[in-house]
Amino acid sequence: MSLPAVSTSLPEPEQLRERLAAAGLRATQQRLAILEALLTLPGHPTAEQVFRQVRPAHPTVSLGTVYKALDSFVAAGLLRRVADADGTRRRYDPDCSNHHHLVCQDTQEIIDYCDPQLDRLLQEFFAARGFENFQPRSFSLHITGVRAES
Structure with missing residues (x-):
């Protein structure tokens, strides 16, 4: 499995403002800088990584x-919180589409994983079980393991 390409293009400030406004958040300079850092850092960064990216400027x-802004972004639906392999550190994912995460115990790397067939299996499983008073809307599995040497 190959890793997704890291985007090298910086989001335009106006795009960031629009994104915050659409989520009902004021576009302060700090929020703009934090959102930009989150969108340009590779993978699923920690708050500390975002902080180190933002701090020089x-x-x-x-x-x-940074933590407060990231929590408000999660609450507004701009990103998702993801746990690392041992569950001790919060990581953040700006991709809010339905997808799963493969988490390497050795490297703490988090890899996005999309599989429509798996999603259908999960939907069928929940439909067959008929959980009372619960209707699944989306699925997000957190699968922990180790990467095989290639």
Whole structure:
């Protein structure tokens, strides 16, 4: 399985403002910088990685501010929170589409995994079981393992 390509293009400031406004959030300079860092960092960054990316250009931004902004982005649906392999650190995923995560225990790498057939199997499973008072709308599996040497 190959890793997704890392985007090298920076989002335009106006696109970031529009994204925040559509989510009902004010486009402060700090939020814009944090969102830009999140969208340009590879993989599923931690708050600490976002903080290190933002801090040189915005020295007044604190780690607490980064956490608060990321939590507001999660609440607004701009990103998802993802746990690492041992569940001790929060990572953030700007891809809110339905997909699963493969998490390597050795490297802590998180790989996005899309599989419509797996999604259909999960839908069929829940439909056949008829869970009372519960209707699944989406699925997101967190699969922990180790990467095979290639």
